[in-house]
């Protein structure tokens with residue numbers, strides 16, 4: 001049986017697959033365009049794009065000025081990334097992922113819409129004001145990320161009451177298996193409310209009974225193969241969002257050493273660490289992560305570079321580490337001192353594939 005198409009707002013993807021946004025410069029124009037060209041939805045992560053761009057010099061300016069330069073560099077680098085993605089995929093569906101927790105959130109969202117993004121996916125906090133920032137672009141689809149029916153209700157009630165609209169789709173991310181930041185406290189990670197087979201039917205029931213609506217739900221976290229996709233669809237999801245599996249593709253924008261590190265990962269390397277954002281994260285063990293787990297400050301001389309987050313334990317109380325610099329080091333191929341986020345299935349990939357081959361494997365019957 002062929003997989004169904006996925007309609008989100010006015011956009012119809014040939015396959016019900018969204019490639020998850022992965023900061024910092026892991027899912028850029030190259031990966032997003034390749035997925036869009038292969039019939040899925042490609043997502044550029046808007047996080048930290050300015051850091052390695054021509055628009056920013058980390059050694060220039062006093063802290064306040066550096067912060068402002070960084071925000072502007074992020075915006076300009078996002079425009080470049082969207083332009084490149086559109087050149088590579090003139091007709092594909094391309095969106096951005098932006099974390100509510102990031103400073104410059106509103107500017108990044110507005111910039112993306114002005115430069116042709118088809119959808120905005122937003123989590124790591126509740127995107128309560130997203131409809132306000134996007135009001136001038138009614139064809140752009142708005143997709144919050146939630147982990148449970150509780151956060152779904154908060155977002156839907158607020159959007160309906162204040163803006164008279166609802167999400168065009170909702171990503172339901174399972175913190176028990178997803179890569180990156182997780183939408184649950186560490187002690188609640190294995191709570192049943194987050195399990196896909198509980199959360200998805202509960203959200204469908206809420207939307208149907210309380211709002212008399214059907215909104216496409218996108219299951220995220222631990223989706224590896226076609227059987228996982230079919231399981232998610234059987235639960236009532238309309239599509240899936242996949243992150244980790246797209247890292248080991250030729251087109252993924254990250255350094256090849258990062259991809260190789262993923263290829264070599266074993267199940268016991270996958271750990272939960274705390275992040276300065278105040279959320280737990282799933283990552284691969286390496287010397288940096290071992291220091292974080294041992295609670296010894298990994299780089300005692302490091303300072304907050306650009307004040308990138310609204311809430312940051314590292315900036316405010318010197319707890320944990322600078323996540324921007326840790327993710328950036330990994331993305332540049334430093335597997336000793338960088339932070340490598342990964343979902344619970346990391347290490348299952350056997351080789352680096354072209355995105356088209358991976359999409360064929362995920363979709364062909």
Ligand SMILES: Cc1cc2nc3c(=O)[nH]c(=O)nc-3n(C[C@H](O)[C@H](O)[C@H](O)COP(=O)(O)O)c2cc1C
Pocket residue numbers: 019020021022023024026045047097098099122123124145173177178179180181220221222223241242243244245340341342343344345
């Ligand atoms: C390396 C990495 C970076 C990520 N960065 C982000 C991000 O910046 N924003 C976000 O909302 N989700 C982020 N995620 C989550 C993914 O978008 C996706 O929802 C998740 O990885 C799905 O689980 P999977 O990896 O098991 O497929 C990241 C995931 C990984 C593995």
